[in-house]
Amino acid sequence: MIFTATLFILIGIAIKHGKMYNLIAGYNTMSPEEKAKYNIEKIATLFRNVMIAMAVGILVSYGFASWLNIPKIKVFGMFASILIGLPYLLIMSNSKKYRK
Template sequence: MILTAIIFLVVAILIKNFKLYDLIAGYNTMPDAEKATYNISKIANLFAFVFYGMAAIILIAYCFSKWLDNEKIGFVGISLAILIGIPILLIKFNSKAYKNNTKKE
C-alpha cells in the first residue's frame, strides 16, 4: 500500500516538476499539432493535484488499517482513491478548460 502511494507521489513530481509530460497517457501519442492545442502546464498541475490526493487517501487508509488492525480498510482506501481520482482526471482533462484558445470552426 505504501509503495502504491509512493508511486503516485513520484509520478506527480515527475510530471509537475521535471516536466515529463510523456508519462501522461494519450498525450504522449498525440501528434505535435494536436499537442499544441492543449495547455500542458495546466494539465500537469491537474495530474499532480489528483495524484497527490490519491496518495494522501491511500496513506490515510493505510494508517487507519494499521491503527484498527483491519487490512480491509487499506483495500477500501486504494479502491476509493482510484474510483475518485481516475474519473476526475478523465472528465477534467477532456474539458475545454485545458485547451488553448483556438479559433472556432
C-alpha cells in the first residue's frame, strides 16, 4: 500500500515537474499540431494533483486500518481512491477546459 502511494506521488511529480508528458496516455502519439491545441502545463498540474490525492487516500486508509486493526479498510481505501481518481482524471483531462 505504501509502495503504491509512493509510486503515485513520484509519477505525479515526474509528470508535472520533470516534464515527463510522454507518461500521459495518448499525448506522445499526437502530432505537434495536435499537441499545440492542448495546455499541457495545466493537464500536468491536474495529473499531479489527482495522483497525490489518490496517494493521500491510500495512506489515510492504511493509517485507519492499522489504527483500528481492520485490514479490509486498506483494500477498500486503495480501490476507492483509484476508482474515484482515475475516472475523474480521465474526464477532466479530456474536457474543453484544457484546450487552447
